[in-house]
Amino acid sequence: MIASPVNWQAYVAVGLIFTTAHTTMATPVLSTRQATGCTREALLKAADSYVAAQTAGKLDSLSGLLASNWTYEENAKVISVAKALISKPLKIDNRRSIVDTVACASFTELIVTDPANPHVIGTQLRHTPDGLSITLIDSITSTTGAWLFNAKNTLEYARQEKWDPIPEDKRDKREFIKAAGDAYLDLWSDKDAVNRVPWANGAPCVRLEGGAYTGGPGKPVDTCKSGIPSNSSQAPNVRRRYVIDEIYGSVNIFNDWLHMRDAIDSHEFRLENSKLRYIHTITSCGDHACRL
Incomplete structure (x- = not known):
């Protein structure tokens, strides 16, 4: 379930990715047709870039992907990136992503077991209809004190599960x-x-x-x-x-x-x-x- 934390190009072209990284939010888009140009490959590459940004604690990997009016939300609050978790480097132990080519969005689950800074993070990325620009990074971040939080247990159990593509x-x-x-x-x-x-x-x-x-x-x-x-x-x-x-x-x-x-x-x-x-x-x- 876990890919190399340094090989950002290693992702499954049709779906889930397991490596290292971070989170998002927005109004649900549930149109019945796929957004023009919004492909799995593009959404997965953007999710990779997000993971790289969270790992580094810098937005450099997202350069050129962020819309001019993009928003960052963390636990349902719009906050500045400088004060956000995405600006803090994290060593990610497990990452899994799914993508939605209709809503032009992705979700990434990140697990960080570092005893000094443990986190379990869920991030939705929302894109423009062409899939080229991220309009929203919406993250729900949990750490010590959150409901039933235990990053070590989360990692152990998540690794035992099998999230393969459905036939x-x-x-x-x-x-x-x-x-x-x-x-x-x-x-x-x-x-x-x-x-x-x-x-x-x-x-x-x-x-x-x-x-x-x-x-x-x-x-x-x-x-x-x-x-x-x-x-x-x-x-x-x-x-x-x-x-x-x-x-x-x-x-x-x-x-x-x-x-x-x-x-x-x-x-x-x-x-x-x-x-x-x-x-x-x-x-x-x-x-x-x-x-x-």
């Missing part, structure tokens, strides 16, 4: 993948949502939440139902921003996790055989402690 004849449609993620996030505010989630009955599904894991990989008892809310009267998860990659059966959703003291949250879902297989979450509560 073409078994890929779910974009709308189905999005609906699966939305149904899960609706569990907190909609009593009927539990019936819309494509639970993996008879097949393992595991959730990596902070550094907590719902089970060992491959065990038939693994379930993503563990810990879901027992009632549906909580605040809804709003301001959802999507990156959907049919090739990997995955949707990443950034959202405001209002029932947890206004936390900022990233949920990524992978579906296999039209059922939930993996869920990854990153939750930041900013300058206050996370609590339900």
Whole structure:
């Protein structure tokens, strides 16, 4: 799952990348046609450049890729780059990216286990329709004190998972993948949502939440139902921003996790055989402690 931290050209041309790096945000774009010129290759190269920038703590690798009016957001706040995590060099232990050629966007998950500066980061990059310029770097950053945070555990469990491309004849449609993620996030505010989630009955599904894991990989008892809310009267998860990659059966959703003291949250879902297989979450509560 991890490529060489120095070989920035080594990426999988059709999908995910595993190496080292960082995060993004914006209004969801869910048009039914692919943006002209917005290719997987272009989006993956831009994600590589972002990872290189986070590794170096400098924007040099993004030179020529940033739109003139680009924005940087971190934990749902627009801040100056000088004060942002992207300006701090990080030694990235694991990186995985998905891309969305319809929304012209990407999502990258970064894991940093450095004991002096541990982080788990989720970043969405939003591009102009031609895919040539980045308009938004939207990052959700978690570190010590964040919800269930444990970067070492996150790395250990993430390395055990298998995020290969879904065979073409078994890929779910974009709308189905999005609906699966939305149904899960609706569990907190909609009593009927539990019936819309494509639970993996008879097949393992595991959730990596902070550094907590719902089970060992491959065990038939693994379930993503563990810990879901027992009632549906909580605040809804709003301001959802999507990156959907049919090739990997995955949707990443950034959202405001209002029932947890206004936390900022990233949920990524992978579906296999039209059922939930993996869920990854990153939750930041900013300058206050996370609590339900």
